[in-house]
Amino acid sequence: MANNIGIMDSAYFVGRSEILAWINSSLQLNLSKVEEACSGAVHCQLLDVAHPGVVPMHKVNFDAKNEYEMIQNYKVLQDVFNKLKITKHIEVTKLVKGRPLDNLEFMQWMKRYCDSVNSGLHHNYNPVERREVCKGGRETTKKSAQSQTSAKGSTTSRPHSSHNARRNEVSTAANATNQAPKATTTRPSSAGGPAYNEQITELKLSVDSLEKERDFYFAKLRDIEILCQFPEIEHSPVVAAIQKILYATDDDGTAVDEARAMISGEQKEAEIFMSPIAEVSEEKRCSETLKRKSIGNLDFDAAGITNLSPRQRISDVSDGHCSESPLMTC
Numbered sequence: 001m002a003n004n005i006g007i008m009d010s011a012y013f014v015g016r017s018e019i020l021a022w023i024n025s026s027l028q029l030n031l032s033k034v035e036e037a038c039s040g041a042v043h044c045q046l047l048d049v050a051h052p053g054v055v056p057m058h059k060v061n062f063d064a065k066n067e068y069e070m071i072q073n074y075k076v077l078q079d080v081f082n083k084l085k086i087t088k089h090i091e092v093t094k095l096v097k098g099r100p101l102d103n104l105e106f107m108q109w110m111k112r113y114c115d116s117v118n119s120g121l122h123h124n125y126n127p128v129e130r131r132e133v134c135k136g137g138r139e140t141t142k143k144s145a146q147s148q149t150s151a152k153g154s155t156t157s158r159p160h161s162s163h164n165a166r167r168n169e170v171s172t173a174a175n176a177t178n179q180a181p182k183a184t185t186t187r188p189s190s191a192g193g194p195a196y197n198e199q200i201t202e203l204k205l206s207v208d209s210l211e212k213e214r215d216f217y218f219a220k221l222r223d224i225e226i227l228c229q230f231p232e233i234e235h236s237p238v239v240a241a242i243q244k245i246l247y248a249t250d251d252d253g254t255a256v257d258e259a260r261a262m263i264s265g266e267q268k269e270a271e272i273f274m275s276p277i278a279e280v281s282e283e284k285r286c287s288e289t290l291k292r293k294s295i296g297n298l299d300f301d302a303a304g305i306t307n308l309s310p311r312q313r314i315s316d317v318s319d320g321h322c323s324e325s326p327l328m329t330c
Contacts, residue, residue, distance in 0.1 A: 009112070011109060016201060019104065023037065026127065027045055028127050034103050034107050035099065035100050038095055038097070038103050039073055040064070040076075041060050041073050041136075043106075044057070045130065046110055046114055047077065047080055047110075048130060051084065051117070055080050057133050059072075061073055061134065061135040062131065062140045070092075074092045077090065088109065091106075100208060101204075224242065224246065225243075237263055237266035241260070241262045
């Protein structure tokens with residue numbers, strides 16, 4: 001089923017114009033933007049097309065303008081999802097904001113799901129009649145009908161305006177024959193066409209994706225800032241260097257060099273502070289080794305004296321007395 005499709009599925013590469021054509025033809029509406037369906041009422045009726053009679057249309061509000069009214073429509077949609085055992089997660093907080101990218105992705109999923117049910121065919125379904133039981137359904141139908149008639153009138157008036165423009169061009173060209181030739185420049189028409197609307201849509205989508213990326217990396221930097229404020233590591237030189245980079249206001253790249261200098265300076269101070277302690281420890285080691293050697297010699301001498309005979313001991317004593325003073329003779 002379409003409720004298990006991945007983000008790289010072909011359903012998410014359907015164009016905006018195709019989605020709008022599908023919505024307008026299925027529900028007999030005249031939406032010009034996908035984000036106009038952010039209230040959730042269109043989603044409920046599209047699901048009613050796929051599963052006739054399952055959606056309680058009398059609970060759907062097509063006139064929802066506030067977020068709390070839109071949330072009620074999404075609650076109805078979620079109840080139908082649960083009844084049909086559809087595991088698709090509905091990001092209500094993002095959809096009610098009316099952002100183009102979020103609404104486009106969810107509507108792409110809706111199209112894929114509705115196409116997977118009975119191959120997208122909906123026989124004997126009257127969307128206008130089903131919409132009349134909804135709150136604001138009749139007004140929505142009237143607005144769509146008025147917009148369709150106005151669009152037809154604008155298309156019929158275009159040939160007349162173009163014919164008049166051609167007449168004006170011919171007259172101006174005839175008047176310009178008696179004058180010196182001048183460089184003519186064509187200016188684009190101020191009225192926007194389909195290409196203009198597509199460019200605006202692409203710009204909106206790019207801005208939306210950039211805002212999401214900005215919020216993501218800002219949250220990461222905020223987490224690092226909170227971590228650096230812990231009392232256990234707040235006074236660490238590495239933390240000070242990180243804060244130096246975080247709070248830098250210049251874009252010349254000197255913050256990184258200053259942070260490295262801070263860390264290297266702390267390391268040098270630590271080495272200078274630790275060097276006298278190392279010398280004292282070396283002196284202690286030398287003194288301990290000398291003490292051990294002297295104690296070992298004394299033990300060896302005592303052991304040698306005990307092994308000597310009485311005569312050897314007396315001779316050694318006499319030698320010691322003789323060697324004590326040069327005036328004494330043996």
